[in-house]
Amino acid sequence: MTRRDDSGTDDPGRDGSHPDDFEYVDWDAIDERGGGPSTTRLAAAAVSGLYALALAYDVLLARGGPTFSVVVDGTAHVWDVTAVDWLFLATLLALSFSLVPLARDRRLTAYYWRRFRRHTPAVLSLWYLLAVFLVGTVGTLVVDPPTLNVAAAYQPPVYLSVDAAVPNECVGPVVDGRCRGTWRYPLGTTGGGKDLWALAVFGMRLSMQVGLIATLISITIATAVGTTAAYAGGWIDEALMRAVDVQQTFPTFFLFLFLAYLYGGGLFALIVIFGVTGWGGIARVIRSEALQRREQAYVEAARSAGASGRYVVRRHIVPNVSSSIITAATLHIPYLVLSEAALSFIGVGDVTLPSWGQTIAAGRGDLGTAWWVSTVPGVFLFATILAFNFLGDALRDALDPRQEVDR
Template identity: 75%
Template sequence: MAGDDVLSDGSEGGRPDEPRERFEDVDWDAIDADGRRLTNTGLAAVAAGIGYALALAYDLAVAGGDPTLDAAVDVPWRSAPATVVWDATAVDWLFAATLLAGGFALVPLARNRRLRGYYWRRFRRHTPAVIGLWYLLAIFLLGTVGTLFIDQPSLNLAATYQPPIFASVDASIPAECVGPVVDGRCHGTWKYPLGTTGEGKGLLALAIFGMRVSMQVGLIATSLSIAIATLVGTTAAYAGGWVDEALMRYVDVQQTFPTFFLFLFLAYLYGGSLFVLVVIFGVTGWGGIARIVRSEALQRREELYVEAARASGASGLSIVRRHVVPNVSNSIVTAATLNIPFLVLSEAALSFIGLGDVTLPSWGQTIAAGRGDLATAWWISTVPGLFLFATILAFNFLGDALRDALDPRQEV
């Protein structure tokens, strides 16, 4: 945007004889005042925030110990209405807030058809990333919407060690074969398409609930980290001096602090809840992103358009909000996308060693449940392990493709 001629009405281009406004003629007081007025998107965000606050108040004050949502919903492929039960937890409310904030953050890009088309053309050059994007969308929808329509897996000793639909095992392994028995071998059934665990829990349901846990951990913690990192990084870069020095030294201290022991301490006090895990990941994992933001913001601070805005009377907040943050957002998005798989893998590792939330099925927890049965029931650990591997790989592909699509320096 720096140095571009714009018409007096704010549009670009036009006939040569139309009056143009130069950058130094911009009335920054008027722009700042206009920025304080609520646009249609701002009004929608305020309305969504009010609705969110009312729903949260209802859950806390009215629903109490009852489910937040308990309703019958008509589903086309079912003869009877499905019962949707949602007993919202603190993590669910954080997840809802994250989705709302993320949705409104994408509105400017969604409304700009030219920029959206440009980024998409660059992104779709990476076929693995496109496939990974569709896979992650499926994981996201199954984890957020699908879990509303299915019950959390429960103990069923009559259906232990059932093989997947595409496999078979010796009939002596399951307590009672649910599928057909042919030549002394128990074959899988569509009732448990991915098989069951040693406790009779269906692996398909466990995998879907594991999707929800992984998406919540990755998206909520990353959103918290982005917010803190952007604030710290831009403040350090633009303020400079002792402010920059103090913030960066704090980042140094934080990155050397053993987060694992902090989680152990809080898990001892409050239990290994998912909420504690998400908050710890979010408030301690932003140091690396803050350094990236600061590095990019330092370069933007020296650009001519920032110097011109400062000389024309724009406030520091206006410069950071209108020029610095938008121009470092590409690096923020890329760093955040590559941070999500690390968080997903970290949650799975903690659940694998028994430090996760035992009340919620996660992929790491299911992998641990089947590690002693690899010789006879290999699918228990393999199925969630494949989902975990594919999710991390998809996020890595997505992050690499976004880096190439969003960074103009990658242009060839």
């Protein structure tokens, strides 16, 4: 083993081990764990308490949902907090605290980053997805929701032009009988005069909400089922895997259609259905990985020391299958984004919310004259799904310890 000396340098042990080896132990970090609750746990408890108080105020007192106003250029933009917004906030908080261990271990973070940045498409995808996330979450607070404006229908994107007879009334300049795009509508407008930039921004928020919230629900259930089945074995493993078989054959699409017919196809219902019915395949992957970890020496040592099964699963098995969990989550998000777009395309999603699939469907009959109506949201949808797939493949290579180590 190795020990970090007082100077902060990594001192290899007598056996020639390196700080990147599994045998390396940061004794200072271990010593700090014995002094009561960690700062991270205290911060998580405080934030969770504030979140619970705010949610209780919304449910018990505000009832109609609190509203917040953001003033930009003298215009007030009102944000009405919904149930989906509360779920989204809880998801972001959970993701933030899950990244704390990686942020605290800078050496490990640098190691993973070196492996990840080898994949140039994945690095570009990461920056693109961060931009989509920020624009979709912050941009909706300052961008006006898309509204009907028939007079501004079929405006072309900026720097492009279309025959002046196509728009109802050209907002930009008309040159040689062609209507040119203007920065007032940088991505053009739909047949109803809705700003495609606003539709794209609100579509980003919807896609991030569906993808992140439903994936967190599915990953939580899948991790609990997969690790419990692998560690317990016997009839518990058999029962849980048969439940997975039933779940994987469950017709999620028809369930949503049935609920949409009875209660309306709201976004909250869509997210919950996706979350509680999409964990079967992920649970199998986690179980397969956890079966290998169950036989490792550190698990046997924990058992011999008298650790409970719950403790072993939480502190030893789950952290050591985290690479499979992260990869599965990253590859599950694009499936959910595409599923939501498909439902919106056929008109069974929440028609009150701007969606990329809904906008693509609205412009499919105008491809000959106003091709940008379907093309712009289609490009965003395609790029987002491709970016998540690139990111998932790169994370799998970077986090998998069986991959080739740094040269």
